Amino acid sequence: MKKYLIPMIAAGAALAFTITPALAQTTPPTSTAPAQSFTAPHHERHPAIRAAIRALEKAKEELKAADHDFGGHRAQALADCDKAMAQLKLALEYDKK
Incomplete structure (x- = not known):
């Protein structure tokens, strides 16, 4: 399980950093x-x-x-997890508005 830890973190961070700009750039459809x-x-x-x-x-x-x-990468990985989770939570909060 531990060998999958870093790829899981990287995938989560990549998801967070790719979704956030995409959400920010979308325009509502005109009807x-x-x-x-x-x-x-x-x-x-x-x-x-x-x-x-x-x-x-x-x-x-x-x-x-x-x-x-x-x-020596644990501290940075923990910080990156926090950043990614914060961005994802902001994306969910933005949807509530």
């Missing part, structure tokens, strides 16, 4: 249809983002519990 009655906005659950957060949390716990420091 030429006549206006309809107002309904409450629908917020998606974003299961992939939530799964990435859970994977990063698990990777962070495994890094903390490890008996070694991964050649």
